[in-house]
Amino acid sequence: MPDSTPHSTPAHAFDEAMRLAAAAPGRYAGRITPAYANMVGPFGGAVAAVMLNAALSHPERQGDPVALTVNFAAPIKDEAFEIVAHVARTNRSNQHWTMQLMQQGEVACTATALLASRRETWTDTELLPPQVPEPTTLDLFPGTELAVWPAMYEMRFAKGELKLHGSEQADSTSTLWVRDNPPRPLDFLSLAALCDTFFPRVMVRRQSFTPIGTVSLTTYFHADAQSLARQGSDYLLATARASRFHNTYFDQTAQLWGRNAELLAVTHQLVYYR
């Protein structure tokens, strides 16, 4: 299983953030490490990934992730939490999970996940990857004063970099090469986290600071274990845009491509903004 591949190198900070201790069957204690801190609490992508990790760590787990939805119900504190993971249903080729992240006795996140075993079928990719320059020809994103977590990713923007002091953009599209920093072989957990590395579309579009918070995040994993192995620790080509901003909520739809133009994940989110 690619998400438990042993590395000869010391543990990556991401592995530390993902660490869960089984407190009881289906109950896991965790804490997102400070390297992945956001403006308030931890980076949502790390939260989504650690909730998925609760299902993947469970002894009843069958299969690999194909769908994950995480709802951010309250600001998560930079403190310890507990994740409760339940198998809702196990079928022949797939398994449905529900998870809750609890902090101080209250629900901070709810989630559902679908794990599955795949078989070979007729296969086709309809979307085309964006046409962009090679990653190393693009400037390294210098980071932002807004949060710590972006330093844990190597980002090289072809379009739609977050500047926060420019003029309003024609659209909210961002397209970039991105991978863990330092590089780390891709697994389902890091792919789940990478799906939330896009800066808020409203800030990219307007190039000004706006208070925001993702309220719901859904990822469909097209990658299987072989896709992850092909990708290794190479760059992913990521592109995201909003459809509509309307009275405190906007949506974002995004794709993450492997270096070999394989569509690894599509991911959607709904974001609160003021």
Next chain:
Amino acid sequence: MPDSTPHSTPAHAFDEAMRLAAAAPGRYAGRITPAYANMVGPFGGAVAAVMLNAALSHPERQGDPVALTVNFAAPIKDEAFEIVAHVARTNRSNQHWTMQLMQQGEVACTATALLASRRETWTDTELLPPQVPEPTTLDLFPGTELAVWPAMYEMRFAKGELKLHGSEQADSTSTLWVRDNPPRPLDFLSLAALCDTFFPRVMVRRQSFTPIGTVSLTTYFHADAQSLARQGSDYLLATARASRFHNTYFDQTAQLWGRNAELLAVTHQLVYYR
């Protein structure tokens, strides 16, 4: 609240399908009526809508739907079911729900929903609606032998009609005008159901029958009560396509536009296929 607007006409079959009886606090008994039957069990859009209805019917409900995810964990039988709805968290301006649909003591569906109160903000729609002829200039879809439920919708395809005896299409895109049949004023429940009225992308792309089943469906509602009132019972312009078909799972991403070119909902799903 638009979803409880009294109609002077007799109850629409959709209202009958949505009917829930409160068996206990947060426990609702229901049954999708035969008019909305699918190949196996009831139409998934009606199931998604009735699960949302459990949250909207709950006395603790605050706000209108902005996000809904429904996971289809098992084939639902054409029989009575119970929906259990819990408030996971109530915040100042939004409320998180978890739901489960039970049949014969087993979980058949899991779901999460986010209800919210909106405020006026900077607003913009980035996507453009597809350019298509006026609805009444397009042929009425004659229905399909595959299922009963499509007869409950008036569909007029501009592109990507389901024929099942043509040659493989260049892509899986379908674009159509669609509304309830007979027409019914749009509310959040019917909008939730309309989001699942697209025929399976793999069948549209390949124009041949393939066993399929939606496993996870996520809808973001951009429509608010005013949008629904503006729309009334007019046609919606709906467009859907797949990103990738890969080894037993494909995704679909879709938009539903109002007649006045207002983006009412974006919706995504992951579908099992053989």
